[in-house]
Amino acid sequence: MNIENKAKAGRPELPEHVRLRFCPSPTGIPHVGMIHTALYNWAEARHTGGTLIFRMEDTDSKRDTQESLDMIIEALHWMGIDWDEGIGKGPDELYFQSKRADVYAKVARQLLDAGYAYESYSTAEETAARNRAAGRPETFGYDGYDRTLTEEQKAEFCAQGRKPALRLRVPDEDITWNDLIRGPITFKAGSFPDYVIVRPNGEALYTLTNPVDDAVTGVNVVLRGEDLLPSTPRQIVLYRYLAKLGIAKAAPLFGHLPYVMGEGNKKLSKRDPQSNLFLLRDQGFIREGLLNYLALLGWSFSATEDVFSMEQFIEKFDVRDVKANPAHFDIKKAISINAEHIRRLDPDDFLRRSTPYLFRDGVVSAKDWSDLTDREKDVLVKAVPLVQTRVRLLGEVSGMVGSLLSTETYLEPAPDARKQLKAGSDEVLDKAIAVLEGVDEADWKTDTLHQVLDDELVEKDGIKPRLAFGPIRVAISGRRVSPPLFESMEIIGKPVVMARLAELRKRI
RNA sequence: GCCCCCAUCGUCUAAUGGUUAGGACAUCAGACUUUCAAUCUGACAACAAGAGUUCGAUUCUCUUUGGGGGUACCA
Numbered sequence: 001m002n003i004e005n006k007a008k009a010g011r012p013e014l015p016e017h018v019r020l021r022f023c024p025s026p027t028g029i030p031h032v033g034m035i036h037t038a039l040y041n042w043a044e045a046r047h048t049g050g051t052l053i054f055r056m057e058d059t060d061s062k063r064d065t066q067e068s069l070d071m072i073i074e075a076l077h078w079m080g081i082d083w084d085e086g087i088g089k090g091p092d093e094l095y096f097q098s099k100r101a102d103v104y105a106k107v108a109r110q111l112l113d114a115g116y117a118y119e120s121y122s123t124a125e126e127t128a129a130r131n132r133a134a135g136r137p138e139t140f141g142y143d144g145y146d147r148t149l150t151e152e153q154k155a156e157f158c159a160q161g162r163k164p165a166l167r168l169r170v171p172d173e174d175i176t177w178n179d180l181i182r183g184p185i186t187f188k189a190g191s192f193p194d195y196v197i198v199r200p201n202g203e204a205l206y207t208l209t210n211p212v213d214d215a216v217t218g219v220n221v222v223l224r225g226e227d228l229l230p231s232t233p234r235q236i237v238l239y240r241y242l243a244k245l246g247i248a249k250a251a252p253l254f255g256h257l258p259y260v261m262g263e264g265n266k267k268l269s270k271r272d273p274q275s276n277l278f279l280l281r282d283q284g285f286i287r288e289g290l291l292n293y294l295a296l297l298g299w300s301f302s303a304t305e306d307v308f309s310m311e312q313f314i315e316k317f318d319v320r321d322v323k324a325n326p327a328h329f330d331i332k333k334a335i336s337i338n339a340e341h342i343r344r345l346d347p348d349d350f351l352r353r354s355t356p357y358l359f360r361d362g363v364v365s366a367k368d369w370s371d372l373t374d375r376e377k378d379v380l381v382k383a384v385p386l387v388q389t390r391v392r393l394l395g396e397v398s399g400m401v402g403s404l405l406s407t408e409t410y411l412e413p414a415p416d417a418r419k420q421l422k423a424g425s426d427e428v429l430d431k432a433i434a435v436l437e438g439v440d441e442a443d444w445k446t447d448t449l450h451q452v453l454d455d456e457l458v459e460k461d462g463i464k465p466r467l468a469f470g471p472i473r474v475a476i477s478g479r480r481v482s483p484p485l486f487e488s489m490e491i492i493g494k495p496v497v498m499a500r501l502a503e504l505r506k507r508i
Numbered sequence: 509g510c511c512c513c514c515a516u517c518g519u520c521u522a523a524u525g526g527u528u529a530g531g532a533c534a535u536c537a538g539a540c541u542u543u544c545a546a547u548c549u550g551a552c553a554a555c556a557a558g559a560g561u562u563c564g565a566u567u568c569u570c571u572u573u574g575g576g577g578g579u580a581c582c583a
Contacts, residue, residue: 025582057583191510195580303521306521325513330533484544
């Protein structure tokens with residue numbers, strides 16, 4: 001429990017009881033960046049024995065969808081990321097921003113009454129015109145014009161039928177906080193303008209809803225993407241006002257997580273196929289593997305090891321050890337880590353998890369292990385030791401065991417397999433057929449088959465193993481790469497093996 | 509323009525005011541071998557640049573360069 005010792009020097013102390021939140025917007029498909037953020041929040045909560053809150057920032061009714069919400073929940077379940085408070089564990093009125101308009105309206109009213117916010121009638125065009133006139137760059141932003149509006153001026157705007165937005169009054173002073181990941185950060189006075197917290201139509205914006213919800217639910221540590229870093233000083237200002245109004249205790253600690261990058265120097269976007277969590281799952285990533293890899297994007301487990309379990313991750317994780325610089329998503333390393341986790345799987349577990357993929361690919365008759373036929377189970381159990389070290393993704397299992405389960409007497413060779421059929425393949429097959437005819441079904445075992453074929457082809461005729469077993473492999477599996485040959489022959493059985501050999505021989 | 513963040517092998521990262529700058533993935537070579545894997549060996553490969561502080565900086569400071577974000581009545 002000596003968290004303090006290992007954390008970076010100069011980083012803030014964590015609160016006694018850490019309260020974190022994960023608060024996505026339900027737009028689109030769950031992507032890797034989002035899960036990365038969720039994962040670190042979750043790990044920090046579990047490591048410290050704190051609380052994780054899960055809520056929805058669904059204030060954008062045009063883009064938000066129920067479908068997206070369902071997918072996010074499914075994604076969290078799949079990854080094994082659970083939460084203590086929030087959606088499904090309390091009133092929707094607390095965890096869906098779309099149901100909290102009255103709360104935000106009340107807070108806005110209090111801010112306005114206290115003079116911390118003011119009514120702003122300026123349109124974007126008017127502000128831009130003033131900036132032009134004053135010789136300020138077009139991108140200068142809001143100039144504070146409405147700060148000092150008189151009652152008469154306001155009355156006049158109202159008479160014109162104009163409605164005001166609400167802007168927060170930003171003090172003219174430097175804003176500093178000690179970021180959990182980046183250390184002290186200061187925004188100089190005047191580097192951001194009075195900003196809008198409520199639209200003229202009364203809709204509260206993210207700038208208000210997010211801090212208010214955090215305050216109301218007692219969030220004291222905020223871990224979010226670095227894209228939100230520029231909004232942090234603004235929120236700190238708001239927090240001061242909320243504190244004075246008795247709505248918040250104090251600003252939370254902030255930690256701004258590094259981006260997960262895609263191709264080039266761009267944030268991983270929805271366009272990158274590898275950003276789609278479900279696509280990764282479809283390929284056959286298992287949760288342990290993906291979680292392990294994602295954890296490594298901005299953090300390291302140890303100086304010499306980078307494969308670890310969920311439990312080890314939680315045990316070691318401290319957000320103050322997270323690096324500040326963005327990390328590229330490297331699918332090759334992700335696959336490699338996944339492969340290691342597949343190898344670590346209990347064989348039984350490996351089979352159960354592979355079954356849906358086998359079903360999807362038409363290799364077995366059901367998607368649940370328990371619904372498979374006895375023969376399917378029998379073959380798969382025998383095949384496990386042959387394939388578990390040979391696949392990196394569960395989606396690759398089908399290709400490995402397909403030829404073992406099939407009872408077809410001819411498997412069309414794949415293009416690269418066909419190239420294995422060089423001159424002399426016909427002779428090799430003839431000899432193999434002849435010698436295998438003499439093997440009793442009772443003796444149809446890996447060792448016997450190996451020895452018989454080795455004696456006949458390699459020892460007696462001096463054929464190189466590669467040339468001797470290549471054509472046989474193609475006949476048996478239809479592929480260049482397959483599980484070990486003699487083991488496969490044993491599993492498939494003499495009748496089908498003999499048929500496949502004869503059939504291929506006929507066709508070359 | 510202004511504000512802010514970031515900078516160690518191709519990629520993810522470790523460490524340190526004094527090291528042959530460590531590991532992993534990838535790549536290449538070799539061993540093993542019934543293909544492919546797995547496993548084992550080895551090779552390749554990094555402190556962005558310049559000042560300053562210091563006996564000594566990859567490490568601390570500043571500047572530059574490069575990359576990224578913000579500058580919304582998006583989140």
